[in-house]
Amino acid sequence: MAADSLDSLFEVLRREPDVEAPNLQAWDATDRLLLDTAAARIRPGSSVTVIGDRYGALTLGALAVLEPSAVRVHQDLITGERALQRNARRWQAARNTDDGGSRREPAFRQLPLGPELLTDADAVLLQLPKTLAELDETAAAIARHAAPDALLLAGGRVKHMSLGMNSILERHFASVRPQLARQKSRVIEATGPQAAAETSTFPAVVHLSDINLDVAAHGAVFAGPKLDIGTRYLLTFLPRMKPARHAVDLGCGTGILAAMYARQFPQSRVTATDQSAAAAASALATARANGLEGRISVLQDDALSTMADAGADLVLLNPPFHVGAGVHAGAGLKLIEAAGRVLAPGGELWTVYNRHLQYLPSLERAVGPTGVAGNNPKFTVTRSVRRAA
Ligand SMILES: C[S@@+](CC[C@H](N)C(=O)[O-])C[C@H]1O[C@@H](n2cnc3c(N)ncnc32)[C@H](O)[C@@H]1O
Numbered sequence: 001m002a003a004d005s006l007d008s009l010f011e012v013l014r015r016e017p018d019v020e021a022p023n024l025q026a027w028d029a030t031d032r033l034l035l036d037t038a039a040a041r042i043r044p045g046s047s048v049t050v051i052g053d054r055y056g057a058l059t060l061g062a063l064a065v066l067e068p069s070a071v072r073v074h075q076d077l078i079t080g081e082r083a084l085q086r087n088a089r090r091w092q093a094a095r096n097t098d099d100g101g102s103r104r105e106p107a108f109r110q111l112p113l114g115p116e117l118l119t120d121a122d123a124v125l126l127q128l129p130k131t132l133a134e135l136d137e138t139a140a141a142i143a144r145h146a147a148p149d150a151l152l153l154a155g156g157r158v159k160h161m162s163l164g165m166n167s168i169l170e171r172h173f174a175s176v177r178p179q180l181a182r183q184k185s186r187v188i189e190a191t192g193p194q195a196a197a198e199t200s201t202f203p204a205v206v207h208l209s210d211i212n213l214d215v216a217a218h219g220a221v222f223a224g225p226k227l228d229i230g231t232r233y234l235l236t237f238l239p240r241m242k243p244a245r246h247a248v249d250l251g252c253g254t255g256i257l258a259a260m261y262a263r264q265f266p267q268s269r270v271t272a273t274d275q276s277a278a279a280a281a282s283a284l285a286t287a288r289a290n291g292l293e294g295r296i297s298v299l300q301d302d303a304l305s306t307m308a309d310a311g312a313d314l315v316l317l318n319p320p321f322h323v324g325a326g327v328h329a330g331a332g333l334k335l336i337e338a339a340g341r342v343l344a345p346g347g348e349l350w351t352v353y354n355r356h357l358q359y360l361p362s363l364e365r366a367v368g369p370t371g372v373a374g375n376n377p378k379f380t381v382t383r384s385v386r387r388a389a
Pocket residue numbers: 222223228231250251252253254255256257273274275276279301302303304318319320321331334335
């Protein structure tokens with residue numbers, strides 16, 4: 001019965017508005033293993049919190065098979081939040097078509113990582129994050145706020161799991177028990193939250209002396225409190241950039257590019273934007289740590305979807321090229337297209353990317369005439385000028 005409802009749920013799940021491709025799925029074997037484990041371990045009527053749900057498989061799956069009293073969910077990416085909302089509507093429509101019913105949309109609350117998400121949670125389902133720092137911040141929040149007898153089920157693909165993850169969980173829980181793997185996924189059960197007395201150690205703030213900047217990083221943010229080598233190379237071109245009325249740091253991570261641009265061009269207004277909540281919070285903290293909060297505004301958004309066309313004169317971009325565990329250029333191309341849309345005619349896009357990537361034709365098409373401003377052994381930096389519409 002449970003397997004039936006999960007099968008029919010998983011059939012309707014999509015990743016959009018995230019990048020879609022035949023080799024990219026909206027759910028994985030870990031979602032199913034976590035839900036099967038939870039169904040065996042959690043009493044009906046439990047308050048369930050889901051963290052790290054990619055596109056809604058865990059949240060909607062919990063509603064489908066666990067008979068919870070409430071489901072709260074935190075997803076770092078705004079694309080994941082939007083995909084969950086759309087998948088909830090799809091699933092409702094599919095069930096109503098199947099049985100001619102008039103079911104309402106499944107009810108869940110989407111919340112930031114913190115007390116509102118976790119207070120009195122009986123069970124937490126967690127898709128293990130990529131980095132130990134993100135796991136540390138997440139596990140600390142669970143231990144601090146969830147019910148004292150809460151059960152944490154943390155799952156991942158075996159190939160992406162490490163003993164370091166167990167050690168991090170042991171910092172925050174009295175008992176940590178890895179379970180047998182199934183279909184290359186594994187669940188770790190943790191109980192006995194050990195709430196640390198001290199306040200959160202996130203965001204970490206580190207002074208980068210070579211660029212004389214304080215950088216703030218939450219656990220989930222790209223590169224942590226370090227300077228990415230591609231970003232470092234792009235920064236060497238700052239003196240050649242133009243002073244913009246409105247500059248955008250697109251996919252800002254910790255907001256290093258936004259902060260360095262704002263410092264170089266004191267007349268410019270800067271927007272730092274990223275799809276990740278952790279990145280947006282980190283960029284805000286970086287701006288504050290350097291006294292730039294009045295100059296930099298921060299926006300959590302998917303590829304500038306809420307920004308007006310032609311509203312910027314300069315965009316800085318160090319695009320992602322990893323989508324999930326596979327290497328996929330779609331995410332980078334989506335940001336190049338977004339830059340083309342928000343740039344006013346004559347506006348500049350400065351991009352840094354790995355030399356082996358073939359971004360030039362896309363930059364020419366989506367933005368306008370593009371020249372290579374520089375190459376080093378690993379990276380290319382380009383300057384594209386927005387052609388008139
Ligand atoms: C290579 S990192 C660069 C981070 C930062 N600019 C730096 O230079 O350190 C790429 C960033 O793009 C963000 N990103 C990826 N897809 C995005 C999207 N669709 N909308 C907004 N940001 C996105 C990622 O979350 C990540 O922070």
